[in-house]
Amino acid sequence: MGEFELIRRYFLPLSRSGKHPAVLLGPGDDCAIQRVGEGLDLVFSVDTLVQGVHFPANYSPEKLGWRCLAVAASDLAAMGADPVCFTLAMTLPDADANWLHGFSAGLSEASREFGLDLAGGDITKGPLTLTLQVHGTVPSGSAIKRSGAKPGEIICVSGTLGDAGAALELLDLALPTRQQAQILTHYHAPRPMLALGQSLRGVASAAVDISDGLIADLDHLLEASGVGGRIDPDRLPLSDALIALRADATDLALYAGDDYQLCITLPENSLEALPSSVRDQLTVIGQVEDPKGLRFHGDSRPLRKRGYDHFGSQ
Amino acid sequence: MGEFELIRRYFLPLSRSGKHPAVLLGPGDDCAIQRVGEGLDLVFSVDTLVQGVHFPANYSPEKLGWRCLAVAASDLAAMGADPVCFTLAMTLPDADANWLHGFSAGLSEASREFGLDLAGGDITKGPLTLTLQVHGTVPSGSAIKRSGAKPGEIICVSGTLGDAGAALELLDLALPTRQQAQILTHYHAPRPMLALGQSLRGVASAAVDISDGLIADLDHLLEASGVGGRIDPDRLPLSDALIALRADATDLALYAGDDYQLCITLPENSLEALPSSVRDQLTVIGQVEDPKGLRFHGDSRPLRKRGYDHFGSQ
Numbered sequence: 001m002g003e004f005e006l007i008r009r010y011f012l013p014l015s016r017s018g019k020h021p022a023v024l025l026g027p028g029d030d031c032a033i034q035r036v037g038e039g040l041d042l043v044f045s046v047d048t049l050v051q052g053v054h055f056p057a058n059y060s061p062e063k064l065g066w067r068c069l070a071v072a073a074s075d076l077a078a079m080g081a082d083p084v085c086f087t088l089a090m091t092l093p094d095a096d097a098n099w100l101h102g103f104s105a106g107l108s109e110a111s112r113e114f115g116l117d118l119a120g121g122d123i124t125k126g127p128l129t130l131t132l133q134v135h136g137t138v139p140s141g142s143a144i145k146r147s148g149a150k151p152g153e154i155i156c157v158s159g160t161l162g163d164a165g166a167a168l169e170l171l172d173l174a175l176p177t178r179q180q181a182q183i184l185t186h187y188h189a190p191r192p193m194l195a196l197g198q199s200l201r202g203v204a205s206a207a208v209d210i211s212d213g214l215i216a217d218l219d220h221l222l223e224a225s226g227v228g229g230r231i232d233p234d235r236l237p238l239s240d241a242l243i244a245l246r247a248d249a250t251d252l253a254l255y256a257g258d259d260y261q262l263c264i265t266l267p268e269n270s271l272e273a274l275p276s277s278v279r280d281q282l283t284v285i286g287q288v289e290d291p292k293g294l295r296f297h298g299d300s301r302p303l304r305k306r307g308y309d310h311f312g313s314q
Numbered sequence: 315m316g317e318f319e320l321i322r323r324y325f326l327p328l329s330r331s332g333k334h335p336a337v338l339l340g341p342g343d344d345c346a347i348q349r350v351g352e353g354l355d356l357v358f359s360v361d362t363l364v365q366g367v368h369f370p371a372n373y374s375p376e377k378l379g380w381r382c383l384a385v386a387a388s389d390l391a392a393m394g395a396d397p398v399c400f401t402l403a404m405t406l407p408d409a410d411a412n413w414l415h416g417f418s419a420g421l422s423e424a425s426r427e428f429g430l431d432l433a434g435g436d437i438t439k440g441p442l443t444l445t446l447q448v449h450g451t452v453p454s455g456s457a458i459k460r461s462g463a464k465p466g467e468i469i470c471v472s473g474t475l476g477d478a479g480a481a482l483e484l485l486d487l488a489l490p491t492r493q494q495a496q497i498l499t500h501y502h503a504p505r506p507m508l509a510l511g512q513s514l515r516g517v518a519s520a521a522v523d524i525s526d527g528l529i530a531d532l533d534h535l536l537e538a539s540g541v542g543g544r545i546d547p548d549r550l551p552l553s554d555a556l557i558a559l560r561a562d563a564t565d566l567a568l569y570a571g572d573d574y575q576l577c578i579t580l581p582e583n584s585l586e587a588l589p590s591s592v593r594d595q596l597t598v599i600g601q602v603e604d605p606k607g608l609r610f611h612g613d614s615r616p617l618r619k620r621g622y623d624h625f626g627s628q
Contacts, residue, residue, distance in 0.1 A: 011416045011418060014418065014422050014425050015432040022347055026431065026432065032399070034398060034399060036351055036435065037350055037351030037353055038351055039351055042348075046402075046434060046435060046445075047436050049438075050438050053440055084348060086344070087346070087361045089362045089403070102325075105325075106326035107328060108458055117328070117337050117340065119341070119344070119348065119358075120340065121341060121360060125364065126364035126365075126443060127440065127441045127443075135358075159368060267462065
């Protein structure tokens with residue numbers, strides 16, 4: 001039983017148990033949405049990072065502090081939300097003052113940078129696990145869901161893809177080259193696309209953040225929208241450093257995770273109408289189509305999924 | 315370095331980092347409060363349960379499903395909030411279908427009972443850890459904080475105390491007696507005092523839920539209010555079953571945790587003005603006083619704290 005099947009079978013039924021009218025959007029998107037009075041929707045998302053699964057056992061506490069908030073905030077970016085605050089539930093093996101000092105410094109820097117205040121939390125003893133819930137707001141009804149993509153629209157991504165995936169094998173380098181250091185920054189200090197997401201409210205028909213890999217996350221978006229799509233691997237935005245370091249750069253851009261860029265759909269003329277400061281952050285990589293499934297340019301067969309699944313059957 | 319010192323030193327500074335005007339109340343109370351438009355405040359709280367720390371390794375998944383939501387919802391009760399929804403971040407060692415079936419059944423029952431819809435979540439692989447964040451709402455400004463107690467007011471608790479603490483040594487009984495079974499129910503299936511909390515909005519000057527023990531939690535309330543207090547151990551509400559089973563019933567009622575009753579302060583005439591259906595749920599156990607610290611009736615020395623601290627120095 002895979003992660004998604006597990007959620008569908010055991011937990012989705014609970015999302016409708018009380019039918020609370022204020023819960024506008026439950027599980028299945030980047031964030032949930034709670035209607036909170038006239039004019040404003042609360043947008044929130046929870047993410048857990050487990051040591052040894054989501055970050056190495058000896059990972060720098062400063063970098064972990066930044067990363068855990070960046071990863072969580074990326075879901076707010078994908079909804080186009082204005083950041084407000086977050087909660088932190090921490091399970092720690094012990095109260096190591098050096099570790100805590102570093103973690104809190106990295107988290108504090110990210111907190112200021114993203115405009116997310118710590119609003120509450122819980123600290124318990126056990127194996128190192130971090131759960132962060134981020135809160136943002138949007139004008140009522142304006143959150144960008146995964147489910148709005150329509151055939152004929154174009155598919156765009158922000159930034160460059162594959163860099164964080166390439167960083168994984170460089171994490172232990174003592175003296176990285178300049179290009180290796182550029183690649184490592186994408187992994188250690190991802191920047192959630194909050195301002196871009198906000199600029200796309202009312203413009204993008206659907207959005208998802210790329211955490212599990214472009215193919216896996218775009219597939220979620222297309223499935224939620226009940227449509228299919230086609231992308232051209234030759235049009236993927238790749239950094240010069242990635243091209244220089246890896247012969248399989250395109251494969252990393254398609255399948256590796258942790259980039260925290262946005263993948264969006266919108267009508268082509270909406271892209272052209274965007275201010276150049278926004279448009280320049282986006283690369284057109286394909287289009288939305290009627291037949292379900294995700295295909296490569298020039299190929300009629302749908303792609304195999306290769307996203308990360310914690311409980312995937314091997 | 316204890317848990318509270320750890321929070322004060324490393325995390326409280328982050329709660330003011332962005333100074334977001336919508337965060338009305340940050341860490342330190344039962345819940346945080348986010349102002350969300352005209353007329354409504356969002357009240358939320360996050361709690362983590364770790365296997366082997368907060369529940370035994372072989373604990374029934376059905377009971378765990380109920381308990382984890384009840385424990386989290388109790389913080390909403392302490393703020394007087396109307397329940398809306400919750401998120402569930404689960405770290406699981408494996409996808410055991412029997413376990414998941416039981417857990418989801420217990421959680422689902424609690425979800426319907428408390429009126430809390432599942433709004434989102436995350437499932438990751440690792441040692442069994444559950445983090446739940448509950449969301450409720452109150453009319454703007456009407457959440458019951460810990461900080462409003464005033465000298466001269468009375469201190470009340472709901473229900474009976476000490477039962478859950480007495481249950482700890484009965485958990486492995488194959489055939490509990492009727493009285494033992496009554497005690498066990500308090501531990502396995504606590505009922506957050508949501509309706510009572512809502513009835514106390516605009517009436518109670520301060521409230522806290524009793525999760526770490528009466529003395530520890532009342533002490534938090536008095537400290538947050540900048541006052542002291544005096545309680546009479548002879549007036550603590552004890553169940554007949556507890557009195558029958560334990561010679562140290564009063565000690566359990568004072569120091570044992572997991573009861574999830576409410577401890578509140580209010581002017582004596584406000585108690586008398588309450589409908590009898592509400593008043594009958596409360597027992598007066600003492601009064602708020604000017605001098606800091608918590609004392610027993612007839613004793614001038616402040617009590618030693620004995621609440622649970624995950625990282626307490628031994």
